[in-house]
Amino acid sequence: MLQNRCDVHTHTIFSRHAYSTVRENVLAARDAGYELLGVTDHFSDMLYPDADLTHADLRDYQHFLNTAGWPRVWEGVRLLRGAEADIRSLDGRLYGQDVVVERDIIGCPVPRATTLYDRVVASCDYVIASVHYQGFAAGATIAQATDMYLGALAQPKVLVIGHAGRAGIPFDVPELVGEAARQHKLIEINAHSLEARRREGRTWTSCRKIAETCAELGCQIVISSDAHICAGVGAVDPSLEMLEEIHFPQELVATRSAEAFLAAMGAAGLAVPSL
Numbered sequence: 001m002l003q004n005r006c007d008v009h010t011h012t013i014f015s016r017h018a019y020s021t022v023r024e025n026v027l028a029a030r031d032a033g034y035e036l037l038g039v040t041d042h043f044s045d046m047l048y049p050d051a052d053l054t055h056a057d058l059r060d061y062q063h064f065l066n067t068a069g070w071p072r073v074w075e076g077v078r079l080l081r082g083a084e085a086d087i088r089s090l091d092g093r094l095y096g097q098d099v100v101v102e103r104d105i106i107g108c109p110v111p112r113a114t115t116l117y118d119r120v121v122a123s124c125d126y127v128i129a130s131v132h133y134q135g136f137a138a139g140a141t142i143a144q145a146t147d148m149y150l151g152a153l154a155q156p157k158v159l160v161i162g163h164a165g166r167a168g169i170p171f172d173v174p175e176l177v178g179e180a181a182r183q184h185k186l187i188e189i190n191a192h193s194l195e196a197r198r199r200e201g202r203t204w205t206s207c208r209k210i211a212e213t214c215a216e217l218g219c220q221i222v223i224s225s226d227a228h229i230c231a232g233v234g235a236v237d238p239s240l241e242m243l244e245e246i247h248f249p250q251e252l253v254a255t256r257s258a259e260a261f262l263a264a265m266g267a268a269g270l271a272v273p274s275l
Contacts, residue, residue, distance in 0.1 A: 004255050005036070005258065006036040006038070006256075006258055007038065007224055007255070008036070008080065008126075008160070008224055008261065009040050009227075010039055010225060010233055011040070011042065017046070017228065019228065019230075024230040025227070026074045028230040030077050033234075035077065035078060036079075036080065036262075037078070038080040038125075039067075040082035042083075042084050043085040043094075045086065052099075055101075056101050058103065058104060064083060066123075068123065072274070072275050073275060078258050080125045082126050082128065083124050083127050084127075087129050091147070093151070094129060096120060097117040097118075101119050126159035129160070142170055149161060149171055149176045153179060156269065157270070159185055159186055159268050159270060162188045163193045164176070165209075174217065177214050184267035184268045186220050186221060186222050186254050187219055187220075189211055189224070189243065191223070191236040192227075194238035195238055208242055211246060215248050220252050220253070222254050222255045223240065223243070224239075
């Protein structure tokens with residue numbers, strides 16, 4: 001039976017449509033026997049849909065900026081700081097990369113202009129890149145959609161491509177998975193997406209194809225809950241069920257232990273925090 005001891009895609013009340021605090025999620029991870037929790041709130045238009053997409057008020061994003069105040073180990077659970085950033089263009093640019101920040105959180109001019117994305121992810125251990133808004137990709141070819149994911153994958157802080165099986169944008173699975181393996185980056189098998197199999201078989205089929213390709217090409221995956229409430233932290237049974245059906249190899253599950261996930265971060269070139 002596959003082992004999974006990390007949940008590296010979870011949300012807190014900062015995401016606006018989620019319902020639990022960081023501490024509530026930590027306690028849920030502890031109670032589920034998990035070794036490591038990653039908090040990856042949305043970095044997306046979902047936060048402030050009427051925001052200026054050229055300039056940002058950094059005070060709206062203090063949640064990300066102040067994560068250095070979180071304990072690295074809390075209630076026996078190792079805690080990582082992340083973000084789920086939306087892919088917003090066919091070249092793989094992420095939310096906030098075209099948004100200028102000129103003032104700090106107390107309204108003083110910053111020493112040099114920077115982007116909202118760079119300012120936010122500087123506080124993150126890793127980034128999950130996902131598609132939520134599909135409009136920018138309407139009419140995209142398979143090649144264009146593949147380049148979109150490859151562009152996101154190439155960004156230095158991006159460690160994981162999130163729930164590509166449910167995004168509804170067809171792409172060349174072997175090309176993306178093969179490149180992820182070459183860069184030592186990770187593909188997510190998202191349990192929340194797989195719950196949709198009872199409503200829509202396409203998502204289950206797409207996720208299974210991605211997982212089979214990861215097994216074939218030796219690409220590591222993360223098994224994540226995408227929890228939006230503490231009761232969902234560690235709830236990944238749909239992912240485990242699908243992966244066991246295809247006899248997915250345990251050694252390619254980067255979330256099988258805290259040590260394995262931290263090693264995967266290091267292999268992808270990310271700074272590994274001391275936990």
